Amino acid sequence: MKVLTFNIHHGADHQNRLNLDRIRQVIEQADADVVTLQEVDKHWSDRSRFVDQAAWLGEQLGMKVRFAPIYSLDPLHPGYPRREYGLAVLSRYPIIRFSNHELSRISSQEPEKGVQSLPGFPEAVIQAGGTKMHVFTTHLSWMDPELRLKEADEMMAFIRQARYPVILTGDMNAVPESPEIQRIRDHLTDAFEEKGEGNGMTYPVPQPVRRIDYIFASSQVKVLQCYVLQEEGSDHYGVQAELWIPKEEGMGNP
Template sequence: MRRLVTALATAALVVGLTPAAQAAPPPVPLRVATYNIHAGIGADDVFDLDRTAAAIAETGADVVALQEADQHWDSRSEYRAVVDELGQRLGMHARFAPIYSLEPAEPGQPRREYGTAVLSRYPIAEFTNHELTRLSTQDPEAGPQPMPGFAEVVVRARGALVHVYSTHLDYRPEPDVRATQVAETLDIMDGDGAQIMLGDFNAEPDAPEIAPLWTQLRDAFAVAGAGDGRTYPVAEPEKRIDYAAVSDEVDVRTASVPDTDLAATASDHRPVVVDVAVPHG
């Protein structure tokens, strides 16, 4: 009889709970990183894809956004498919978003491409190569114009769907193009769900042109960063220009810039590594 009363009391408590309280799963931990890989060329000006892959692996990231990524681009990266090779070496899904896609040097060869990319240990459900206003480095006479190279993937991570973006904002001292790119970025990211934008912004945290980002997103390093977060130049960083920016749905746990031999030699930037938790669904 006592067992029956206990069982009935337990059932009554469970019935009294809301469905969300009964079934809400815990958030999904995720480690993300952003890394301007300088086409696989290190601080010694030597192209070494083994070293680049090792530097990425060292971060332990589940999802990595890459900038300055080559696919058969030119002799600096030996005309190799850098993004594809990194994905294969690291056992990660790869998506490449070319900014430039040019005719090959010789007929029958792959197109020469350069842009941003995302590598993911988890399946990629969707991929989009968005346009932002850019000044072309291949046609100096051309003015600002819409060009691709703003990568978006939807990562399916253990029941969570996460929108991850890889961006590379304009590098020139004048901020006008970056300001336009920021406005366009916010329009593209104006949606629901967990969003993480990773990239080389070419601007320091107090730069006015990136200030609008912080009205819609949070600077992960400002939330939970350890150290000063500086990433460039690689040997003795003086500037914080590489970022993880997250939507309100993303809980930032830690953020850091690695201080290892690989991080200090494998590119001209250091990576930024961020641990987050994202909701299911």
């Protein structure tokens, strides 16, 4: 199975030029079975032309879609859809269950409220042939390392409840040596560290100097390959892993 994680920067490239079709092209060329996206707009604002980006990408790519808002705001005009921003999971396989968990966050919409519990940690249970898996994706705080560590602990609490093999992806806003990434590695395998090709740097495009986008997997999952997709489209490069996931029998908690 190929899994891709991609911070799409609301469909804009590193020069802030909106081109959602370029994001589609990058995903299509990757030929991934499961795609997780961060920084996704849904009728959000003029910056993304009020498009439901996850739904559009899913339709164009022929993939099933689930969207997990972090923010859900009233529309600018009565009768229009709610303005939402968050993360998404796209899958070629059936998504048999979906949850949008809460983590501790500082809202960019209400920073004066400080740390609060907000949604935006999606979990998709995916049925792929003879196996099921939990796919989580996240976008951790960019401003506060202590908050990221708290978020990592909260994510692991959800992941420890998983019945099937786990894949955790996302923009962690943290380098591999950081305490928050080490906390995740206490429970899950860093796919790039296991089978990575190249230096793994993902941000900023076009000359990245930091590895902050990751794919992690539980112990039942075998990592075959992991690499950065050096295809421009966002201000991040995507990360893709090729994984082997066992059939359902004999599976326990990660």
